[in-house]
Amino acid sequence: MxxxxxxxxxxxxxxxxxxxxxxxxxxxxxxxxxxxxxxxxxxxxxxxxxxxxxxxxxxxxxxxxxxxxxxxxxxxxxxxxxxxxxxxxxxxxKRGEKVTVELPIVAEGELAPGANLLEYVLNTLAVETEATHIPESVTISIAGLDAGDAVHAKDVKLPSGTTLAVDEDAIVLQVLAAQAEEAPAESDEAAAEA
Incomplete structure (x- = not known):
């Protein structure tokens, strides 16, 4: 800091x-x-x-x-x-005083192979920490996460002296399966011409 x-x-x-x-x-x-x-x-x-x-x-x-x-x-x-x-x-x-601040969330690592999308449910994480030692951000590893997986607030590793100021079960990040677009159906006329 x-x-x-x-x-x-x-x-x-x-x-x-x-x-x-x-x-x-x-x-x-x-x-x-x-x-x-x-x-x-x-x-x-x-x-x-x-x-x-x-x-x-x-x-x-x-x-x-x-x-x-x-x-x-x-x-x-x-x-x-x-x-x-x-x-x-x-x-x-004051030095030694605890304050509640919002820390930016940084995701690192690669998702599991496939066309998955990472959704940030929260862009920042509310934490309580000592006023003169506020971390710059919170880093979350997303390595190997697959579609349907989620990272909850209680799963986030916080620096020492820092505690959560949000519900432990709050979802921070989640992985969604990418939806493939359906190919447009050929019309009867195009099929007849072929």
Missing amino acids: SEVKLAAETRSEFGKGAARRIRRENKVPAVVYGHGGDTLHITLPGHELQLALRTPNVLLSLDIDGTNELAIPKAVQRDPLKGFLEHVDLLLV
């Missing part, structure tokens, strides 16, 4: 106009909340935050007016057309 340091500035202006001014300066408006404290409105550098958010569940070390806070992203709003960051919600965490 990577920890990225960002310099944050507190902000006192709110609303659509203030947010637009912040974005024109290549910065991103953000909100920091958690641990029963007051919600803190901050501004973060846009480019550095964009690079940091490429890593799922990144741990951000925020320097806010001389105090250092750890936070993880909870909600990220992007422009639907251009993809730039519009707003970020951050959750304060």
Whole structure:
């Protein structure tokens, strides 16, 4: 898990106009909340935050007016057309604290021979883990799985210190048999011409 340091500035202006001014300066408006404290409105550098958010569940070390806070992203709003960051919600965490996060699922290996299809029933897996040791993803071996086989949440090998936050019997991946298309039936006219 990577920890990225960002310099944050507190902000006192709110609303659509203030947010637009912040974005024109290549910065991103953000909100920091958690641990029963007051919600803190901050501004973060846009480019550095964009690079940091490429890593799922990144741990951000925020320097806010001389105090250092750890936070993880909870909600990220992007422009639907251009993809730039519009707003970020951050959750304060402490070292040793357990948090619930969604980990991307990565399948590795080859399915059994045949025309089978792998279906991701879940794209992410909810787990509870220590805030400063969040795994980047969960790897599931699909080697040798055949049509009708499924991988349940309880079958996934999790890193030490990580527990499931979903039902153990939830299906994560399943293998489906590919359906062959039927050849179009020849019409009586085509058969008569032959």
